[in-house]
Amino acid sequence: MSVVTVIEPRKQAVRAADAAKKTVVYETGRLNVWYGAHQALKQIDLSFYEREITALIGPSGCGKSTYIKTLNRMIELVPNAKIEGDVIYRGRSVFDRSYPVEQLRAQVGMVFQKPNPFPKSIYDNIAYGPRIHGIRDRRRLDEIVEKSLRQAALWEEVKDRLHENALGLSGGQQQRLCIARCLAVEPDVILMDEPTSALDPVSTAKIEELMNELKTNYSIIIVTHNMQQAARISDRTAFFLNGEVIECGETATLFSRPADPRTADYIAGRFG
Numbered sequence: 001m002s003v004v005t006v007i008e009p010r011k012q013a014v015r016a017a018d019a020a021k022k023t024v025v026y027e028t029g030r031l032n033v034w035y036g037a038h039q040a041l042k043q044i045d046l047s048f049y050e051r052e053i054t055a056l057i058g059p060s061g062c063g064k065s066t067y068i069k070t071l072n073r074m075i076e077l078v079p080n081a082k083i084e085g086d087v088i089y090r091g092r093s094v095f096d097r098s099y100p101v102e103q104l105r106a107q108v109g110m111v112f113q114k115p116n117p118f119p120k121s122i123y124d125n126i127a128y129g130p131r132i133h134g135i136r137d138r139r140r141l142d143e144i145v146e147k148s149l150r151q152a153a154l155w156e157e158v159k160d161r162l163h164e165n166a167l168g169l170s171g172g173q174q175q176r177l178c179i180a181r182c183l184a185v186e187p188d189v190i191l192m193d194e195p196t197s198a199l200d201p202v203s204t205a206k207i208e209e210l211m212n213e214l215k216t217n218y219s220i221i222i223v224t225h226n227m228q229q230a231a232r233i234s235d236r237t238a239f240f241l242n243g244e245v246i247e248c249g250e251t252a253t254l255f256s257r258p259a260d261p262r263t264a265d266y267i268a269g270r271f272g
């Protein structure tokens with residue numbers, strides 16, 4: 001039996017109106033990215049809303065990581081990458097010459113697939129960003145370290161070993177440390193590129209719980225291979241295929257009544 005149903009135009013209009021009431025934090029318009037001659041993203045139009053979790057799903061190689069790296073301009077570190085189109089963060093083009101990339105990266109934090117703590121103490125990992133931003137006062141740094149670790153649900157586990165090397169933490173703890181490090185500079189948006197794919201189920205559950213708490217204060221965009229994870233944690237989902245966005249909408253709707261047969265096939269596990 002096919003799970004595909006066509007969304008009535010009236011319902012679509014209501015949904016669009018609901019989305020319109022929310023504050024857009026990020027949007028991309030007609031975004032194209034090439035690596036040399038290979039086009040990895042094709043005409044991507046997407047919007048992301050404040051205090052929501054948006055999941056980017058799709059099979060391997062469909063362009064999810066390329067897309068997320070374009071949002072904070074990390075894509076520019078790839079020598080043969082070419083970008084065309086608009087990437088707008090809170091009404092401002094991220095490519096605007098008057099917008100320093102350091103400022104963008106302070107407002108838009110990123111958590112990677114593999115936890116990547118610095119080979120420094122737990123304390124220094126968290127204090128690193130605030131110190132770069134000029135905070136030197138020890139008491140202020142202590143407060144930031146404690147607050148960030150509490151927000152990342154790691155404080156109780158590490159409060160007695162703050163000056164030990166972060167590389168001595170478990171993988172799941174290291175990933176929560178990386179989230180705490182990202183929170184320490186008080187970002188507005190958090191980009192996550194498969195943040196739990198290297199973690200065991202218990203650590204994954206902790207990170208998912210944490211994300212649910214973080215969305216009261218932050219907007220989160222997460223790339224995930226795991227469709228159950230997207231369904232559990234996200235408000236909105238975008239389905240990528242071969243560098244295009246096939247469908248984007250409320251997660252509950254996209255998973256129960258996908259509008260496009262390719263989305264239906266993917267979520268039913270018929271490919272990917």
Ligand SMILES: Nc1ncnc2c1ncn2[C@@H]1O[C@H](COP(=O)(O)OP(=O)(O)OP(=O)(O)O)[C@@H](O)[C@H]1O
Nearest residue numbers: 035038040058059060061062063064065066067078
């Ligand atoms: N640095 C690069 N140079 C050349 N091609 C690249 C580069 N990075 C990615 N690609 C290609 O661009 C396409 C999109 O890759 P991307 O990593 O964005 O996909 P993805 O959906 O994140 O995949 P995965 O789920 O496997 O991480 C793929 O065909 C990939 O081989």
